[in-house]
Amino acid sequence: MAAQRPSGLMLYARLLREARPHWPLIAILLFVGFLSTPIALLTPLPLKLAIDSVLGSAPLPAALQILPAFVPDSPAGVLILAAIAVVAVALADHLQRLVQAVLAAYTGEKLVLDFRAKLFRHVQRLSLAYHDIKGTSEATYRIHWDAASIQWVAVYGVTPFISAAMTLIGMFYVTAALDWHLALVALGVAPLVLLVTSLSRRRLRTHYTSTKELESRAVATIQEALASLRVVKAFGQEDREQARFVNSSGQSMRARISLAFAENTFELITGMIFAVGTAAVLYLGIRHVQAGILSLGELVLVMTYLSRLYGPFQEITKSVNLLQAAIASAERAFALLDEPPDVVEKKNAYKLPRAKGHISFQEVSFVYPGETQFALNGVSFDLEPGYRLAITGATGAGKSTLVSLLMRLYDPASGNIILDGVDLRDYKLADVRNQFSIALQEPILFSTSIAENIAYARPQAGLEEIVAVAKAANAHEFITALPDGYRTLVGERGMRLSGGERQRIALARAFLKDAPILLLDEPTSAIDIKTEAAIMDAMERLMNGRTTLMITHRLSTVSGFEKHLRMERGQSGVTA
Secondary structure: OOOOOOOHHHHHHHHHHHOHHHHHHHHHHHHHHHOHHHHHHHOOHHHHHHHHHHHOOOOOOHHHOOOOOHHHHOHHHHHHHHHHHHHHHHHHHHHHHHHHHHHHHHHHHHHHHHHHHHHHHHHHHOOHHHHHHHOHHHHHHHHHOHHHHHHHHHHHHHHHHHHHHHHHHHHHHHHHHHOHHHHHHHHOOHHHHHHHHHHHHHHHHHHHHHHHHHHHHHHHHHHHHHHOHHHHHHOOOHHHHHHHHHHHHHHHHHHHHHHHHHHHHHHHHHHHHHHHHHHHHHHHHHHHHHOOOOOHHHHHHHHHHHHHHHHHHHHHHHHHHHHHHHHHHHHHHHHHHOOOOOOOOOOOOEOOOOOOOOEEEEEEEEOOOOOOOOOEEEEEEEEOOOOEEEEEEOOOOOHHHHHHHHOOOOOOOEEEEEEOOEEHHHEOHHHHHOOEEEEOOOOOOOOOEHHHHHHHHOOOOOHHHHHHHHHHOOOHHHHHHOOOHHHOEOOHHHOOOOHHHHHHHHHHHHHHHOOOEEEEEOOOOOOOHHHHHHHHHHHHHHHOOOEEEEEOOOHHHHOOOOEEEEEEOOEEEEEO
């Protein structure tokens, strides 16, 4: 049975709970927003004053009788007063908007940063199987774009909604004080607007959800093509990838056009409802002026308040579009946050400062999510501290899966993996992974300098330590020959360096980590014979005194190993 889709109210509540640490900032933002209500009420007063007391002969309101005598007695004085009031109210209005905009930007960015950080941390804890199935572009889109939903709801949704509601109440009160008949006519459109808003809300959310899914697919197409650019060029498939991109982006474009039509149709309907309300108030207001119920200035005041009265209404209805987009994003972001990690740390897990390196697999079986065939089936072996184990077998025999289980990237379906007499699942997760140094068939480097890549194992390491381990890995000579030496940028995934150079940097990183267990996955498979000799010499030093597991197809590289594990279709056989 498919999981029930969360309601908009549930998502609003959850977003606001995420914003709880920033409630003091949001409260200040609300206070600044409330200042817009008295400013809005003051805005049309100078115009009424000019019409009734300068063009007409009405006396000044009682609240202004405290002014010097020459002002109420002189039309010119009243006109100057009205002009000064226009400037003062405008200044107050723009200052309030400035403070609100800056505070909203600061609060919103803080909320988004915290939410993105939470999502990013969670994504890193999810299993490799999740990322293999979903792809990294989907998580990237949700972290970068969908996380912004918290800003749109807490800062640009709820806060303006409350401010608009306060302004609406104030405008209605003043309008009703002037002419309650006009106030009731003006508010007569409210039920119709609310009905239209309710009907359009669900439709807009569905549109936004489908649009975001199509956009994330378009991003995935770009990321996949650029990540595989060497293969694309080698097979001359640039036009094919261009067609894929145009197709996926075209679907996203059509969804956006459909969404724009739905949004603006909604605004068209609500705009016409407000226009009918304004026309009705104008007609009735002119009749009241003709009947002497209202003065001309009071009618202008009412019509100005009416535009301000409908302003908050329009602000609220427009925010429906914004909030539905935010809710669609929030639903996707929380779906990512709710993905359970496959590997969970036990409560009161044991600390493991530094392992001795005694490893034991006891009838370990494992099957990947969504698969039916076992990747490992009843694998058992025992490796004493400091011993070396060679792991061989055909592709798909389960060699890399075995190493992944040892690092607790996955947990076995059955059986136990014992490290120094304790099941791996009973240790703290970070402590387990801190016991391993790794060197992979395809070394993974980051697009920073050589020194930073080596120091990734221990970021606080000094340059002297970095140079020392580079020498141990036979990397110092080629590094110093580069124009920028250890400051040389390696490019994306280290592609500015050769395969042998990348491998030696990876070995230097392993030296620097100085972990008790060493995992080597075909570290010399793509290296020429001369480079292989240098790497094997470095690996021999690196393996000294460490428990070592090495995946290889070349038996010549494991001649000094104490044990040999032969993998075949997920099963194993151990020989000394």
